[in-house]
Amino acid sequence: MNDVLVWLHGDCLNPHGPALQAHADAPRVFVFDEALLTQYRLSLKRLAFLYECLLEIPRVEIRKGDVAAELAAAAREYDCSRIVTAESVAPRFAQIRAALQREYDLTVEVVALEPFIELSSTEAARLDLKRFSRYWNPLKARALSLNQSFDW
Amino acid sequence: MKLKTEFNDREELIAYLQETFPDAAARSPEISETPGGRKAAEAALAQIKPERYAATRNHLNGAVTHLAAYLRHGVLTLAEARRAALLRGGKQAEKLVTEFAWRDYWQRVYAQIGDGIWKDRESLKTGWRPADYAEALPDDIAQGATGLRCMDGFADELRQTGYLHNHARMWMAAYVIHWRRIRWQAGAAWFLEHLLDGDPASNNLSWQWVASAFAVKPYYFNRDNLEQFTDGVYCRDCQHYRNGCPFEGTYDELQARLFPRADEGAFKR
Numbered sequence: 001m002n003d004v005l006v007w008l009h010g011d012c013l014n015p016h017g018p019a020l021q022a023h024a025d026a027p028r029v030f031v032f033d034e035a036l037l038t039q040y041r042l043s044l045k046r047l048a049f050l051y052e053c054l055l056e057i058p059r060v061e062i063r064k065g066d067v068a069a070e071l072a073a074a075a076r077e078y079d080c081s082r083i084v085t086a087e088s089v090a091p092r093f094a095q096i097r098a099a100l101q102r103e104y105d106l107t108v109e110v111v112a113l114e115p116f117i118e119l120s121s122t123e124a125a126r127l128d129l130k131r132f133s134r135y136w137n138p139l140k141a142r143a144l145s146l147n148q149s150f151d152w
Numbered sequence: 153m154k155l156k157t158e159f160n161d162r163e164e165l166i167a168y169l170q171e172t173f174p175d176a177a178a179r180s181p182e183i184s185e186t187p188g189g190r191k192a193a194e195a196a197l198a199q200i201k202p203e204r205y206a207a208t209r210n211h212l213n214g215a216v217t218h219l220a221a222y223l224r225h226g227v228l229t230l231a232e233a234r235r236a237a238l239l240r241g242g243k244q245a246e247k248l249v250t251e252f253a254w255r256d257y258w259q260r261v262y263a264q265i266g267d268g269i270w271k272d273r274e275s276l277k278t279g280w281r282p283a284d285y286a287e288a289l290p291d292d293i294a295q296g297a298t299g300l301r302c303m304d305g306f307a308d309e310l311r312q313t314g315y316l317h318n319h320a321r322m323w324m325a326a327y328v329i330h331w332r333r334i335r336w337q338a339g340a341a342w343f344l345e346h347l348l349d350g351d352p353a354s355n356n357l358s359w360q361w362v363a364s365a366f367a368v369k370p371y372y373f374n375r376d377n378l379e380q381f382t383d384g385v386y387c388r389d390c391q392h393y394r395n396g397c398p399f400e401g402t403y404d405e406l407q408a409r410l411f412p413r414a415d416e417g418a419f420k421r
């Protein structure tokens with residue numbers, strides 16, 4: 001029994017991504033989101049780029065269609081009850097995740113990616129995003145030092 | 153539906169993609185020479201030159217990294233890119249790391265506002281109302297048939313390669329929004345069709361920045377600026393160089409022409 005299915009999506013196509021590392025033997029599936037391709041009218045060169053990224057991921061399974069439905073079909077086929085995937089801020093990601101839980105009763109576990117700069121959750125909440133400079137000024141010194149544990 | 157994952161070569165892959173995604177192939181069949189994948193991403197990362205980047209990045213021939221598509225799709229993380237830049241460039245990597253930070257910043261804004269990236273963040277400072285801008289992108293722009301060598305060259309490059317230098321993106325966006333008075337959303341959607349690094353957050357919020365929906369003033373440029381950072385390669389044989397180049401003039405002259413109704417205060421630097 002596999003239990004875990006790794007869901008690969010367009011915000012993390014790294015063969016060494018954290019979901020794949022944590023579940024090295026699990027089946028891994030990417031789904032071309034047909035509704036999204038139509039909505040964004042993605043050109044063939046963009047699809048080719050994504051496809052080439054995917055082909056470097058060992059044992060990858062590639063599908064197209066409705067993402068939640070395809071993932072649910074793969075989970076049934078491989079007898080998995082849990083889906084593990086990398087984080088994404090895209091609203092579409094949240095929708096699919098909710099559909100997997102609501103419509104297919106699949107648990108979705110989201111793994112964090114290594115952040116650009118380590119921030120505590122209070123620091124992250126305090127960031128001012130009104131303008132780039134307001135976000136960047138307090139982080140700059142830390143971002144430019146190789147040692148992440150720089151104190152500010 | 154399951155798709156194939158074994159191919160003998162790139163040609164076979166492309167033929168398969170044409171069959172599998174017929175709508176995309178009919179609309180825009182071009183394939184970029186830029187390869188996808190982690191190996192290509194690592195090769196690009198090994199080539200970065202943080203010090204030269206800082207000195208030349210605004211120039212079309214500058215030492216830019218071409219990392220964007222790999223970062224966009226998480227083939228590489230910003231954390232890896234940042235480490236590589238600092239290891240290679242030390243203090244000299246400041247400019248490059250600051251550009252990486254722009255991506256992090258736009259992603260954080262995206263996390264906060266989601267599909268709000270398609271709506272004006274702030275009111276425009278151009279003196280024009282949103283309704284003054286046309287809804288759709290005219291064909292001559294997308295087809296590279298405006299007669300302006302620079303803009304036509306950028307449109308062709310975008311379509312063929314899926315890449316444009318940052319400065320070319322800025323000029324093209326400013327032309328679409330301010331010279332042609334088209335809604336930034338139409339230009340943003342066009343870029344997302346083609347850019348291999350097409351990212352809803354980085355792209356739309358940059359278009360908003362040019363439009364002045366996410367900035368204190370609109371971004372615009374003049375011919376001297378474009379000529380300088382392109383070594384004049386477009387201007388050299390442009391039929392409009394001596395005859396009606398829309399970008400010719402001082403910044404003050406262009407401001408008066410493009411934004412006659414704008415509040416003066418918005419343009420004080």
Ligand SMILES: Cc1cc2nc3c(=O)[nH]c(=O)nc-3n(C[C@H](O)[C@H](O)[C@H](O)COP(=O)(O)OP(=O)(O)OC[C@H]3O[C@@H](n4cnc5c(N)ncnc54)[C@H](O)[C@@H]3O)c2cc1C
Nearest residue numbers: 216217218219220251254255318321349350351354355358
């Ligand atoms: C109108 C417009 C649309 C844009 N659309 C996109 C887009 O869809 N996707 C995208 O990644 N970038 C976008 N950018 C930002 C920038 O132009 C590109 O990231 C950059 O040109 C990509 O080329 P490069 O990798 O050689 O960049 P480099 O100059 O070598 O920069 C290194 C990396 O830093 C990041 N970066 C640099 N500048 C920016 C910036 N202004 N905003 C966000 N990230 C930045 C990118 O990840 C880039 O790969 C847009 C800019 C404009 C003006």
